[in-house]
Amino acid sequence: MQDEVLEGLSRAQKSLPSKYFYDERGSQLFEQITRLEEYYPTRTEIGIMRANMPDIISMIGSGVVLVELGSGSSYKTRLLLDQLPSITAYIPVEISQNFLADVVEQLNLEYPELTVHPLCTDYTRPFELPEINTNFSQTIMFYPGSTIGNFHPDRARRFLGTLSKTLNPGGSMLIGVDLIKDTDILEAAYNDRQGITAAFNKNILRHINQELGADFNLENYRHKAFYNQQEDRIEMHLVAEEKHEVSLAGEPFLFEEGESIHTENSYKYTLKKFKELVRPWFSVEKVWTDTNNYFSVQYLVKH
């Protein structure tokens, strides 16, 4: 973490990896974001899944191993677990040991029949799935929330390529992908009136203070989020309100007034562009969207 943070803060455009939003407080704040009026992705994705569940279930089939990338405790996971007729095993892949342990405990209580094989790892690096001794028909990866949007498209393509190597041919992926839409709607989703997204953005500095002993003063920064139309992405930044210095690992970092730290990209896609992105590894077998075409849930099959 220290290497990545030092590297990001040493660039001409200072930046921080967005995965460091998610300490305990960050995860709570994100949870609050998902319930905001302005933040359409979560409720739209859930709506798409609920409206198309029979279709989704029939695409997935029975006797599968379900692998979920990231937090496995969500409402969306339960939608699948409740509806899939027979599932051989469920593998939540999650970097936080504590969080993973809670998920497993909770699922064991709620789904006593379900075989859960947790895997504690950073899923953005190559990993191997635990060996399953029971027969299963296919492996299906579940990657909801448009988290894929945090990667630059080139990285997203390489990342999906790495994931596809852990799948057999015919293995599949159920993925949530946020779509390009009116700029006002996009920008409102990342600039909520209650300031929850601003608190979430600033929390990355608190997390770094706590973990690496930096001395960021959160009050020196203001939240900024806007849609970059050339790059098809929402950018989040923390903008220094005045000139100041921050020290981290014995190194000083100078901030000019108005200088920003780029904390997150959230890429938005057209269906066509996403199809081209995955083409080296996956065929898009099915796309479900909402009536506004705000969001998509896609069923990809490895070829």
Ligand code: AVJ
């Ligand atoms: C969890 C990465 C999908 O990009 O919309 C929400 C994170 N950032 N509000 C997104 C986020 C600001 C979110 N993802």
